Amino acid sequence: MRPRLTIFDEPLLYTEGLSKLLGQSGIFTTIDICNCPEALKLLLKDDPPEFLMISSNMLIFTDLYKSVENITSANKSIKIIIIGSDFDIIDIRKLFNKGIKSYLDKNSSYDEFIKSIQALLLNEIYICDHAKDRMINFISNEQDQSKIHIKDPLTRREMEILKLICDGYSSKDISEKLFISINTVETHRKRILLKLNVKNSVGVVKYALENHIID
Template sequence: MMRPRLTIFDEPLLYTEGLSKLLGQTEIFANIHICNCPQALALVLKDDPPEFLMISSNMLILTDLYKSVENITSKNKGIKIIIIGNDYDVIDIRKLFNKGIKSYLDKNSRYDEFIKSIQALLLNEIYICDHAKNRMINFISHEQNQTKIHIKDPLTKRELEILKLICDGLSSKDISEKLFISINTVETHRKRILLKLNVKNSVGVVKYALENHIID
């Protein structure tokens, strides 16, 4: 099997060159390329996209990161994106995976965990670092005893559809455009969903959806 190529989109140079040399010793990658600015990355992706791309939260704010990942994966289906995040929320991490990333590591992840994530990606698996995984477990489980919410009125088919889009991080405007309904209608559905689930906000909706296996 041919060895993949890796592009690292991060700074400072001292750190990225050090990481590049360490990875070079493993002989996992055919070559490792460093990009320190968006223009350099755009050129690499246009002319010769690598199989693996590591993007650091140093380089892009979260909203730009979503757009960038979506843009890259839409043009390069085979590219495996690794995000080095800055203690992102569980919902943000989920959204990044929905946009097409294959691995998420936090800034406090160690080198050996980075290697573990590479090995998982080589096997066409996804990878989430232990630190983020623990946050997900805490997010899903209640502080002492986990209790499932039992709702009196079941959600309608449309409400379930909107619930899933809320979990994907879509705004009311995004949902209205996607489903071809007015924002007012979306807001009415949102209120009914919160009422039926007995939760206060979108975080409560996501918790319910995860606990009841409506979303993965």
């Protein structure tokens, strides 16, 4: 029996075009389009599809992560495909840990999208070539580099922000959660990077993992 697909994305012109292309492929029995969270929530409650494509156009990463967690908790059989915006490898790992079955970047082609669908039909997982190459490089760097040692200990506030960075929160999210300005968050971020001697949030997460600050 052919599965059903729901596309959660915008703009409508793009989603309708993709729906017609996929309709010609004959892979799915029906293809529904949702372009607001309320419509998606209602559909998942009343008649959940077998396949669900979610674009990062619709949600910031923290909300996307929570949505995946909620969807997979309630509907374990749904195969979720994420169309990301060149997400960090750590973030991609988090999404797979929460139950997504496929990750594609925005530069992935239609043919690669079809390849991912075919993999999911075989109960396999799929990660696009672009993200796969970055993941291999990331793992290689992890193996080559020794543990990070810091000269100055992190303050309690810096440690709090470090944990939020590892959870995928943006500076805006952190400022709202801790009731501090974005400028203050950015100042803390710079100090954390300096103390850990890393260049970006990936280095921060590596430090946290290696020192068992997060699992």
